[in-house]
Amino acid sequence: MMFEIKQLNPEKYRQQTRRSTVTIALLFVLLGMLLSSVAVMLFGEPGGDNFRWNLAGIIVGLLLTVALVRLKFWHQPWMAPAVYGWQLKRRLMSITNVMHHVTAGVTAQDPMAIKLLRFYHLGLTQMHQLDGNSSALSQMVAEINQHKEAMEALGMNTEQNQMNPAWLVAVKKANAAR
Numbered sequence: 001m002m003f004e005i006k007q008l009n010p011e012k013y014r015q016q017t018r019r020s021t022v023t024i025a026l027l028f029v030l031l032g033m034l035l036s037s038v039a040v041m042l043f044g045e046p047g048g049d050n051f052r053w054n055l056a057g058i059i060v061g062l063l064l065t066v067a068l069v070r071l072k073f074w075h076q077p078w079m080a081p082a083v084y085g086w087q088l089k090r091r092l093m094s095i096t097n098v099m100h101h102v103t104a105g106v107t108a109q110d111p112m113a114i115k116l117l118r119f120y121h122l123g124l125t126q127m128h129q130l131d132g133n134s135s136a137l138s139q140m141v142a143e144i145n146q147h148k149e150a151m152e153a154l155g156m157n158t159e160q161n162q163m164n165p166a167w168l169v170a171v172k173k174a175n176a177a178r
Contacts, residue, residue: 001165002162002163002164002165003087003088003091003162003163003165004161004162004163005088005119005122005123005126005161005162006084008081008084008126008130010129010130010132012081013081013085013130014130014131014132016078016080016081016082017081017082017085019078020073020078020079020081020082021082023078024065024069024073027065027068028061028062028065031060031061031064031065032057032058032061032062033057033061034057034061035056035057035058035060035061035064036053036054036055036056036057036058036061037057038057039053039054039056039057039060040053040054040057085127085130088123088126088127088130089127091123091163092120092123092124092127094165094168095116095119095120095163095168096120098168098171098172100175101113101171101172101175101176102116102117102120102171103117104175104178105171105174105175106147108174108175108178109154110171110174111156112167112170112171112174113171113174113175114147114150114151114154114156115156115160115167116160116163116167116168116171117147118147118148118151118158118160119160119161119162119163121140121143121144121147121148122160122161123163124137124140125137125144
């Protein structure tokens, strides 16, 4: 599925993701405590060691929280910033996992690899801005600018805000053929 980098306000993004994180954490705590108490009441021994029932309640609470997040909350508007951040990081990780193929393709001037690396740079820039991590980004500015200038010299569009997963397959296949 095609992924597109969206323009987001970093302050608002952090505020919204903090709110959704706190909501989910509170849900987990409440479910864990409630289910642990119920498990001890139903299966525990008065005055006995009920650690396993407490642990079972917490584990079931965690599983229930994960299921609620993925099946119910994932598509809610209040979760959209967190979902977007997760998807962006997943796309960047998928590129990182094949970066040796991408860099080899860029060296061979493969247009697909060049566009993929530019998307990676744009996505990484946004991720660091959204997370408020400017120090990590400052270490990459020279590499990002150098790649952008190389694209401009080749007459390529530097606005690569979309990523098609098929590009990864094509870049890996092209690099394997070299």
